[in-house]
Amino acid sequence: MRRVLILGGTGEARELARLLDGDTAFDVTLSLAGRTAAPLPAAGRTRSGGFGGAAGLAGWLRAERAGALVDATHPFAAAISRHAADAASAAAVPLLAVRRPGWNAGPGDRWHLADTLAEAAALLPALGTRAFLTVGRQDLAAFAATRLFCLVRSVDPPAPPLPADHRLVLARGPFTVEDELRLMRDHRIDVLVTKDSGGDATAAKLAAARAFGLPVLVVRRPRPPSGVPVARTPAEAAAWLRALPHALPPGATP
Incomplete structure (x- = not known):
C-alpha cells in the first residue's frame, strides 16, 4: 500500500481523493490549508492546517513514510507549490502537480x-x-x-x-x-x-x-515549479499514481 498525500483545497483534489477512495493500493490523506471556514466534504481521511513550510512538509513525508505527493492546490498557490517541490526533493518522494487548463479568450472577448x-x-x-x-x-x-x-x-x-x-x-x-x-x-x-x-x-x-x-x-497564472510533472485532470493524476513503481517509501523496511 502506497501512502499518498494530496495537497488540496480544489475540486480536483476532492475528485482525486474520491477516485482513490476504497482502492487498497493506496492510503490517502487529503490536506487542507484551513483557510476556508466550511470546506466541502471529501472522501477518505483529511487533515487541516499547514506543515510549517517546506521543511515541515518534508518532515511529515518522512515520518509518515509517504510514497507520493500530489500538489492539487489552486493554480495561484505559488508558495505552497514551491514548498511541495522542495519538500518532495528533500524527502525523495515522487511529486505530481494537478493543474486544470486555463481559460482562453474566444470570439467577442x-x-x-x-x-x-x-x-x-x-x-x-x-x-x-x-x-x-x-x-x-x-x-x-x-x-x-x-x-x-x-x-x-x-x-x-x-x-x-x-x-x-x-x-x-x-x-x-x-x-x-x-x-x-x-x-x-x-x-x-x-x-x-x-x-x-x-x-x-x-x-x-x-x-x-x-x-x-x-x-x-x-x-496570468504562475508556472508550476520547474521539473514537476503536471496532470490536467484527477483521472490523469490517478493513472500517474497507479503507474508508479512499487518501491518501498524512504525509511521503510521490508
Whole structure:
C-alpha cells in the first residue's frame, strides 16, 4: 500500500481523493490549508492546517513514510507549490502537480492581460468605473487603493484592507450564466477582474462579460515549479499514481 498525500483545497483534489477512495493500493490523506471556514466534504481521511513550510512538509513525508505527493492546490498557490517541490526533493518522494487548463479568450472577448495583481490594479482605472472583483479574498489588498466601485465576491468574509467603495457578496460556485448576468446588471458592472483559475465552476462570469461586451482584466497564472510533472485532470493524476513503481517509501523496511 502506497501512502499518498494530496495537497488540496480544489475540486480536483476532492475528485482525486474520491477516485482513490476504497482502492487498497493506496492510503490517502487529503490536506487542507484551513483557510476556508466550511470546506466541502471529501472522501477518505483529511487533515487541516499547514506543515510549517517546506521543511515541515518534508518532515511529515518522512515520518509518515509517504510514497507520493500530489500538489492539487489552486493554480495561484505559488508558495505552497514551491514548498511541495522542495519538500518532495528533500524527502525523495515522487511529486505530481494537478493543474486544470486555463481559460482562453474566444470570439467577442475583450481581454486585457496582467502578470501580477499589482499590474492589474494599475490597469483597472482605464477600463471602467464599476468593477466586479473575483480574485479571491486573500488578494483584495492589491485593489484597496482604488477609487472605483468594486463588487467583491468571496466564499468567506475577506479581511481588510478592502476598496473604500465596495459591496461584498458571499457565495460559492458553481455559478450559472444567468446568475452572473443578473449580478452584473444589478450592480451596473462595466469591467470584470479575474485570475486565470480555469475550470467550469466560475467560468460563467466570462460568458456574461462577453454577452455584455465588457472588458475583462485577466491575471496570468504562475508556472508550476520547474521539473514537476503536471496532470490536467484527477483521472490523469490517478493513472500517474497507479503507474508508479512499487518501491518501498524512504525509511521503510521490508
